[in-house]
Amino acid sequence: MMSAMTETVAAPADTVPMSQSAGRRTDLRSRGEPALWSLGGALAIGVVMILGFLVLVFSNGVATFIPKPLTVVTAIDGTVTAGEPFRSELYKPTPEEIATLTPDWQERIKAENGYASRTLYRMGNFDIYGEDFRWVPDFAVAKFEQPKNLLFFERMEWGAFVGTVKSFKIDGVDQAFAGLGDPKFTKVHADSRERAEAIRNIERGDIGAINHALDVERLALRKIELSAGRNSAEFKAAQDRLNSVSGDLQKRYDALTAEVQKLRAANAGNTLTLAEIGGREKTIEFSYLVRAYAANDMNLAQTLGVYFSRWWEFLSAEPREANTEGGVFPAIFGTAAMTLLMVIVVAPFGVLTALYLREYAKQGRLVSFVRISVNNLAGVPSIVYGVFGLGFFAYMLGGSIDSLFYPERLPNPTFGTGGLLWAALTLALLTVPVVIVATEEALAAVPRSTREGSLACGASKWQTIRYIVLPRAMPGVMTGVILAMARGAGEVAPLMLVGVVKLAPQLPVDGIFPFVHLERSFMHLGFHIFDVGFQSRNAEAGKPMVFVTTVLLIALVTLVNATAIIVRSRLKKRFAGSQF
């Protein structure tokens, strides 16, 4: 190739200079190497960026739950700080600060160009100290220690406690503390937690059912009051019924509360007195202790035990302490439920629209206009969908539903405010262009000969679409749905307007009729990340949780996508051999 080119250049005979240079350029381009390099480069940059992002998120997220050693730092001035070293950094101490140091340290700081290092300790014990993080410069430290008897406690309230066990009581009787592994200690802890769980089950389940039954009767009464008036016979009858029902329910309620009281009293006798490093004490019930471990005295199995039990808590429990602790189960559930509901709405609508546009509509100006509009929809900022969803779905549609079907609950809105259904519909609107475009492409890719073959065999147009075109277009449709799901699951901005809230521990699905509560507000992993990262009290403590939740959200989206991709590849395989 190269030699051929030089030959043409060398041959002066009858070729025009213009075409010569043109020929040279074409040759270079046709070799495609510059394009290859830039394509490869772009790919490499993309891969590096994605990998870098994933490594950052996963390294931070996966390490968060590893129990870290506890350090006791005694400063030269006598203050004692006990906690987990959180992170270190270099900084420039002020000249006044340096002047107070020993000559030895002054030399060292000078040698480092005026920089010294300091470490941030997570001290816990917020209820006693009023702060939970503290910076300690290296030059201020007299000694470091890692005492084996220093323990780390996670509590239901007030966050972590770093200190030692002073004493503990079982049924009000003082016990000698013989380490965390002491069977007496672990047993009383497990029993107390079990009782706390039992209390919760009674209150949520049984008492919940009673309250719900009461609520239903009360609303029925209100409904009759609204339709027939206060003086009607129906109202009187309903009132009597309410009275008799509430009498029965009250008896059951009293019995259950007595049971709860008994459990509570049993738990109240099991207490634990903790002492922080300075000797100040704090007494808590065992039922308020989530877990305790000896951070400086653990073998690998114990470390892993703590690590995995923290993960399990994160995945299965409800959030505590304004979302900074505990788990994210309601958020996982909310995200999954909303995404599923969205797919149920978006898939049929998108596919039907695309079918009509591609197969039935007369291709003309109007259809082009519709197509352009659909494509433009994909470019509208998502928050605009949120505003539309709030105004149209929640206030207009929901408001009318409320005044038609739930007048007895007003002025408290039922559907007339953000909720799961409206959020799913808003996201469906947001993602429907993706499905339409993908489906149209997939339909266009079905060869004309296939359709004509089917028609020639006597099949009707609908039969052809139903049995020949749609099955072959299915993998492409699935691609559109997958893209829509991924976009929907990761979207946060519009959701903040139409139903996602900071705290909504009640799941949209439960055991109370009608079992699925589409009107309820819900929690969402994406919003949870925003909330913990930018709205929690202590931004420092929230940061690791942001990474963990991000890991979880990425994992969830990957899982959903992987499932869809597997389904798609099965579909593809089915038609692999059947093309002409």
Add this chain to the structure above:
Amino acid sequence: MIKHFAGALAVAGTFAAFGAYALDVDPALKEYKKTSGVEGSLKSVGSDTLNNVMTLWAESFNKEYPNVKVEIEGKGSGTAPPALISGAAQFAPMSRPMKAGEIDDFEKKYGYKPTGIRVAVDALAVFVNKDNPIKCLSFAQADAIFSKTRLMGGKEDIKTWSQVGVTGEWANKPISMYGRNSASGTYGYFKEVVMENGDFKDSVKEQAGSSAVVQAIASDKFAIGYSGVGYKTADVKAIEIKAKDNGTCYDGSPENAYKGDYPITRFLYVYMNRKPGAPMEPLRNEFVKFIFSKQGQTGVLKDGYYPIPSAIAFQDLKATGVE
């Protein structure tokens, strides 16, 4: 507003001064006792400053009444009145009192005024990076840093740290300002009290949440910003504030806040739709009682704010007809 706060505390009478670390709820407050017949849904829309306190309350309240449906939303005090008026929320937490216009809107629809209760005390903090050596700022200086109108009487626009007397590394560096967005009550309060309702400079970077302000200051060495004291972290420093140029500097410690010495101390409010004279339904009644109980005010402490003195609590309980 400053006078309003000091006056309210004077009515409250002497409130035991607390040590910096031993802050505790007023012992005169009652222990919350559970009652029966509380159900329904509890929805709160409003202040971002109170967002976490509301959540803590709702969590504890939910523990007492597990069947109460709880929904908390907090995007700024400006979102509270519309939600209260439309009925989308029963509780409207706000970090500033309602404005006359907002009260009018409410009155137009319901024929009576909304009821507000004072639920916590916040010493609005002016934060700088933890290494910044600055000790104290006066209102006029803060105004000259944040405002382009300088209604507090600052002579010149303050652009660099040396203009407020900081030496060393900071001296020649421009001040980088962080604030809240205009839906926020903290924004409105700062504007009213520190800037005499002047205008913010265009270069103030508006953040969507209080915590975002603190995070920005933590990572920007030359930054200054304001938000509730509850959002303080180890990476930022709250500086002392004086109202007059020749006054005394006070830090936002609980003692100074309660005495009214710290000049940007404010109440945090929760507004409700209550027909005067008529009792509220059990749910709201109990929640208000809970807010002013020992457990409720412990929630305030947990979030880093200062609990309400019992005298004010009893006053507001009476005003809402709860007790």
